[in-house]
Amino acid sequence: MAFVVDNSVVRGWFIGNQATDYTEAVAARLLDEQAYAPSLWQLEFANVLRTACKRGALDAQAAHEVIDQIGVLPIGIDRDTPGPAAILSLALRYDLTSYDAAYLELALRLQLPIATQDAALMEAARAAGVGVLKTEGARPGP
Numbered sequence: 569m570a571f572v573v574d575n576s577v578v579r580g581w582f583i584g585n586q587a588t589d590y591t592e593a594v595a596a597r598l599l600d601e602q603a604y605a606p607s608l609w610q611l612e613f614a615n616v617l618r619t620a621c622k623r624g625a626l627d628a629q630a631a632h633e634v635i636d637q638i639g640v641l642p643i644g645i646d647r648d649t650p651g652p653a654a655i656l657s658l659a660l661r662y663d664l665t666s667y668d669a670a671y672l673e674l675a676l677r678l679q680l681p682i683a684t685q686d687a688a689l690m691e692a693a694r695a696a697g698v699g700v701l702k703t704e705g706a707r708p709g710p
């Protein structure tokens with residue numbers, strides 16, 4: 569089953585103290601399944617790497633190696649993000665940031681569950697009817 573993935577999961581794949589059983593289980597699913605992310609994900613991902621470098625969790629070379637590793641994973645970048653009015657409507661309806669609303673909008677449009685550890689996004693995904701990606705024996709959350 570395909571799914572939408574957000575940075576609360578992806579960062580656990582390369583920043584050790586962010587890893588959980590859930591992030592590992594989602595990573596394993598990419599061996600056989602396709603993930604999707606809004607184009608915003610690329611900016612968030614780059615910022616997570618920048619922050620990791622600033623905090624000493626990664627050096628620049630390691631960050632670039634992570635980019636190469638993530639680049640070969642089956643994560644499709646959706647380029648059809650709607651305009652600000654649609655994102656704002658979802659953000660207000662589900663009390664999300666506009667960034668999280670972009671993930672929810674994609675999940676709704678594709679009718680796919682979201683792989684996330686973000687509590688507000690999990691609640692919104694459940695309320696909106698797309699749900700949170702389930703993994704064998706691992707629950708989302710830090």
